[in-house]
Amino acid sequence: MAQDMTLLWGSGSPPCWRVMIALEEKNLQGYNQKLLSFEKMEHKSQEVLDINPRGQLPTFKHGDITVNESYAACFYLESQFKSQGNKLIPDSPAEQALMYQRMFEGLTFYEKLIAVVYYDWFVPEGEKHDSALQRNKEVLGTELKLWEGYLQKVQMTSHLYGSIQKSPFCPTFLCFRRLSAERYPQLGKYYALLKERPSVKASWPPDWLEDPKGQDTLKDI
Amino acid sequence: MAQDMTLLWGSGSPPCWRVMIALEEKNLQGYNQKLLSFEKMEHKSQEVLDINPRGQLPTFKHGDITVNESYAACFYLESQFKSQGNKLIPDSPAEQALMYQRMFEGLTFYEKLIAVVYYDWFVPEGEKHDSALQRNKEVLGTELKLWEGYLQKVQMTSHLYGSIQKSPFCPTFLCFRRLSAERYPQLGKYYALLKERPSVKASWPPDWLEDPKGQDTLKDI
Structure with missing residues (x-):
């Protein structure tokens, strides 16, 4: 269970989805998550800006570590949980x-x-x-x-x-x-x-x- | 010596420079290289297109393996030569x-x-x-x-x-x-x-x- 992880996300955004897929592939279910609305401009809310100065989704934290860029989060998750779930980076x-x-x-x-x-x-x-x-x-x-x-x-x-x-x-x-x-x-x-x-x-x-x-x-x- | 590597590059292009810096950091000097001219449209020449269908520089080969995207080449070099030269990806x-x-x-x-x-x-x-x-x-x-x-x-x-x-x-x-x-x-x-x-x-x-x-x-x- 990934209870020390938090994801703020917006529906239909490929970058948000990318992080969610990576979390699933690494068997990191059970993280804290909050669905925000792009239409209501919730990605520019103080809650997001406190973690992500760009005011963008996804906004992702693992403990004290923030990795908001979706590909960066994928690389980080793969590196930290290399032997868990599926490998995102092949060996050969x-x-x-x-x-x-x-x-x-x-x-x-x-x-x-x-x-x-x-x-x-x-x-x-x-x-x-x-x-x-x-x-x-x-x-x-x-x-x-x-x-x-x-x-x-x-x-x-x-x-x-x-x-x-x-x-x-x-x-x-x-x-x-x-x-x-x-x-x-x-x-x-x-x-x-x-x-x-x-x-x-x-x-x-x-x-x-x-x-x-x-x-x-x-x-x- | 990196004689099994070939880089086609253009001067002043940050993506080309990125690969060259990564090669230096990994102590991979002595690779085959060719400076091409963007002005003369040499990045659209058959020589480039044969390796890189996008007709862009850098165009990079290591043996039979082609990695033209500059960040992709950096990740690849770091992964293949992890213990050589400087680490491009920190441990902590x-x-x-x-x-x-x-x-x-x-x-x-x-x-x-x-x-x-x-x-x-x-x-x-x-x-x-x-x-x-x-x-x-x-x-x-x-x-x-x-x-x-x-x-x-x-x-x-x-x-x-x-x-x-x-x-x-x-x-x-x-x-x-x-x-x-x-x-x-x-x-x-x-x-x-x-x-x-x-x-x-x-x-x-x-x-x-x-x-x-x-x-x-x-x-x-």
Whole structure:
């Protein structure tokens, strides 16, 4: 039981989900948790700011130690609980290199996804351009084709595929449910595999259950 | 000697420099290297694309293993050469957590820096807005004040300061030379410490020697 851990989180946020999946994978259930609302701006509340000066979720503490960045929390948990639960970092040099490589490439994918999904939200009126959104969509499409190719190769060796499935970058790819599985069959298969993983099921964000339709923004990518 | 390693790099790129510093810290000198020109678009050459489908630098190989993402390469090198040279990841849980945390926060800093430095370059004509650049500058200023505060605290314990100095996120902060040391005294001190580190000196990018003036874009941040 992880009673000396506290997680403040928001539903549907891939970084929050990443930490929750890592906690499940490391058998660290039973931590203190509080679901906060992004809509009500609770991530900017004093409760969060006291632990996380950026006013972001997740906000994570283990005893006196604070690790708010989601990937940082995953690395920290893996390092502190190496022999507990599932390994998040594979042993063999080749698998390890691939996992690190895809993990950091996943940040690039996420950035490109955000640039499309939140374009309307983060670009102020008067600075919006259809040409910019169109370009962001094309960039995202190219990125997705790259991942299709990666997964095509990796499926040939199911061992590697397993490593990637367990890795902390996987929540980013749960966003694939928003995409056309016909256009991106490998990503569709990967999403189908991920969502059956016990750690993913146990931490499925409530918002995603309520909104099975997905976001229209991604329908033409 | 690291003769089974190959690095294709571009001068002045913090991600390339990050890998070079990590190689120095791990006593992995003597690797094969090739300096390519961003201006001549050599990062999009077939030589790079064969190893790195993103057409980016750094492009790094160790034997048959490719790890192109700079942080991924640092993690990989630390893991494969744990007992060689300097440790890039500290042992104690508190120091480790802080190092991971600042490392991933460093990505956020870098993103905000890029949004100012390359605004003119990456935003097409017709989509540029003074209001957007101004906002990006304010966001960067807020970010820098946060780091000033972090360094103020960390200097109290020189041990922790040492860990951060060795960590793979340091090259991002070598960009501080572009900033006013009067306005950001802690960052100024940190920069002064970093630039004297042997691994940093040994890998100082030639472009930075030729252009001691710095970029005007940052003078009013």
